[in-house]
Amino acid sequence: MLLEIEDLNVHYGRIQALHGISLTVDEGEIVALIGANGAGKSTTMRAISGLRRASAGRILFGGDDITRMRADRRVVAGISQAPEGRGIFPGMTVLENLTMGAYTRKDKAAVAADQQRVFELFPRLAERRKQPGGTLSGGEQQMLAIGRALMSRPKLMLLDEPSMGLAPMLIRQIFDIILEIREQGTTILLVEQNAQQALSRADRAYVLETGAITRSGSGSDLLVDPAVRDAYLGVA
Ligand code: ATP
Numbered sequence: 001m002l003l004e005i006e007d008l009n010v011h012y013g014r015i016q017a018l019h020g021i022s023l024t025v026d027e028g029e030i031v032a033l034i035g036a037n038g039a040g041k042s043t044t045m046r047a048i049s050g051l052r053r054a055s056a057g058r059i060l061f062g063g064d065d066i067t068r069m070r071a072d073r074r075v076v077a078g079i080s081q082a083p084e085g086r087g088i089f090p091g092m093t094v095l096e097n098l099t100m101g102a103y104t105r106k107d108k109a110a111v112a113a114d115q116q117r118v119f120e121l122f123p124r125l126a127e128r129r130k131q132p133g134g135t136l137s138g139g140e141q142q143m144l145a146i147g148r149a150l151m152s153r154p155k156l157m158l159l160d161e162p163s164m165g166l167a168p169m170l171i172r173q174i175f176d177i178i179l180e181i182r183e184q185g186t187t188i189l190l191v192e193q194n195a196q197q198a199l200s201r202a203d204r205a206y207v208l209e210t211g212a213i214t215r216s217g218s219g220s221d222l223l224v225d226p227a228v229r230d231a232y233l234g235v236a
Pocket residue numbers: 012015017035036037038039040041042043044
């Protein structure tokens with residue numbers, strides 16, 4: 001297992017956002033986390049990347065206990081997060097943003113090669129390499145956030161709402177690119193409001209409800225699960 005979460009609790013002050021969740025992500029998988037607003041999806045991602053402390057439970061990465069590891073050490077260990085709301089540096093150019101994503105790396109030639117790879121995945125970013133990040137369209141900023149997350153050469157990439165605010169055409173494209181990233185050897189855990197796309201593209205998925213996992217299974221099984229269809233796919 002690349003990632004194992006065991007009985008994880010996370011609190012915000014006195015509010016408990018996660019109630020003993022357990023999940024696993026195997027190397028090479030695409031795993032989706034779906035759930036309603038406020039279910040705890042982003043909190044789970046923050047706990048994995050180290051932006052939020054666990055109040056109980058364990059997080060193992062490649063068999064090592066990282067529960068108490070600092071966020072920047074987790075990046076070095078191979079966990080990279082493309083945050084919800086993009087979180088790019090608006091005053092920096094596309095190229096500078098990508099360079100920032102590789103700040104933990106010293107191998108300049110390989111970093112340049114990876115920049116090239118990001119431009120191949122996202123030709124639109126290549127055309128705009130000198131443009132400030134803040135002047136990109138919403139969809140382009142989303143591409144840049146994913147591209148920047150790739151620049152640390154992660155073993156595990158955490159994607160929070162990759163399809164948020166994108167036109168349907170672009171949503172399909174982003175998911176195609178996610179599949180391609182996996183083909184190139186990166187494991188993916190993603191949070192999605194767009195349950196239809198997420199379940200049809202993911203190997204496995206978990207359903208989160210008010211801080212607890214209520215269902216899990218293959219993407220294709222969950223797609224035809226009546227309870228999931230009713231609650232998350234808008235079909236009764
Ligand atoms: P969405 O789909 O709306 O982004 P989510 O599933 O990602 O939702 P979280 O953002 O993880 O949900 O929030 C889980 C719960 O924790 C919610 O009840 C939320 O109000 C609460 N919460 C999140 N961040 C904080 C915070 N900084 N302080 C207090 N409560 C918080």
